[in-house]
Amino acid sequence: MAKIIDGKKISAEIKDEVKEEVAALKKEGKEIALAVIQVGADPASSVYVRNKKRACEYTGIRSVSYELPEETTQEELMKIVKECNEDAAVNGILVQLPLPKHINEDEVLLAIDPKKDVDGFHPVSVGNMVIGEDGFLPCTPAGIIQLLKRSGVEIDGKECVVIGRSNIVGKPMSILLLRENGTVTTCHSHTKNLKEICKRADILVAAIGKPKFIDDSYVKEGAVVIDVGIHRNENNKLCGDVDFDKVEPVASAITPVPGGVGPMTIAMLMKNCVESKKLFGE
Numbered sequence: 001m002a003k004i005i006d007g008k009k010i011s012a013e014i015k016d017e018v019k020e021e022v023a024a025l026k027k028e029g030k031e032i033a034l035a036v037i038q039v040g041a042d043p044a045s046s047v048y049v050r051n052k053k054r055a056c057e058y059t060g061i062r063s064v065s066y067e068l069p070e071e072t073t074q075e076e077l078m079k080i081v082k083e084c085n086e087d088a089a090v091n092g093i094l095v096q097l098p099l100p101k102h103i104n105e106d107e108v109l110l111a112i113d114p115k116k117d118v119d120g121f122h123p124v125s126v127g128n129m130v131i132g133e134d135g136f137l138p139c140t141p142a143g144i145i146q147l148l149k150r151s152g153v154e155i156d157g158k159e160c161v162v163i164g165r166s167n168i169v170g171k172p173m174s175i176l177l178l179r180e181n182g183t184v185t186t187c188h189s190h191t192k193n194l195k196e197i198c199k200r201a202d203i204l205v206a207a208i209g210k211p212k213f214i215d216d217s218y219v220k221e222g223a224v225v226i227d228v229g230i231h232r233n234e235n236n237k238l239c240g241d242v243d244f245d246k247v248e249p250v251a252s253a254i255t256p257v258p259g260g261v262g263p264m265t266i267a268m269l270m271k272n273c274v275e276s277k278k279l280f281g282e
């Protein structure tokens with residue numbers, strides 16, 4: 001029987017810490033604002049964006065929302081990002097991904113002022129993360145580190161296997177585990193012997209993007225399993241990249257979907273907004 005790592009509970013603790021900090025800053029006359037920019041109306045994106053705005057309300061951060069039509073051009077989006085960069089009242093800028101195909105995502109992320117890069121996706125933030133300098137950490141991987149630490153899972157010296165190498169999850173996840181002194185292997189679609197490598201893991205992070213891909217045959221007895229995947233079936237029921245029912249009996253701890261990594265992503269976004277105000281706000 002594995003321990004269920006309760007991301008909802010741990011994210012609520014972090015949001016409460018943020019709420020206190022926000023209130024303290026307010027007493028000094030300092031207000032925090034996050035600009036949330038969504039292009040198009042992808043239903044999953046809309047759910048995440050709604051959850052982010054709710055978290056802003058809860059913590060006392062003002063959210064300024066831009067809901068732009070699917071047809072928005074590169075130039076129009078770049079103009080809004082620039083306006084947010086120049087607006088001293090805005091502390092954080094979040095451009096919800098994925099963007100429509102006609103938009104060059106890299107160019108947009110590069111345009112965000114690194115001082116307001118609360119997603120941690122700007123190359124400056126990525127560089128600081130890699131060399132271990134202060135800077136904004138990407139919310140999902142940083143949230144997973146918090147989940148592990150606050151659940152008493154030691155990373156130092158452990159075999160960590162990350163499946164996935166995206167710029168927003170897999171790659172930064174591997175870097176952050178390395179920063180915690182884990183021994184890290186990054187697997188991806190070209191990896192040979194995926195199963196054998198996963199079976200070595202003390203900490204297994206699944207960010208594959210395929211529903212219930214990881215079953216018990218990939219997991220060492222007693223491993224800690226973190227599920228970053230989020231999929232919706234025909235009945236709107238959520239599941240992750242991990243087949244929870246099969247893996248839970250062999251793992252020592254596991255995150256559920258929903259209620260695992262997802263809420264942590266949002267809590268860390270709130271934390272980054274406070275960080276932005278403290279470091280760079282007026």
Ligand SMILES: Nc1nc(=O)c2c([nH]1)NC[C@@H]1CN(c3ccc(C(=O)N[C@@H](CCC(=O)O)C(=O)O)cc3)C=[N+]21
Nearest residue numbers: 047048051095096097098119139258259260262263265
């Ligand atoms: N610029 C940008 N920043 C992001 O941080 C970002 C993004 N783009 N694009 C998409 C991914 C995904 N993501 C999630 C946020 C919240 C939940 C979340 O709240 N999950 C709930 C369930 C939500 C539901 O009901 O669908 C849970 O797992 O319990 C999930 C996923 C942020 N992302």
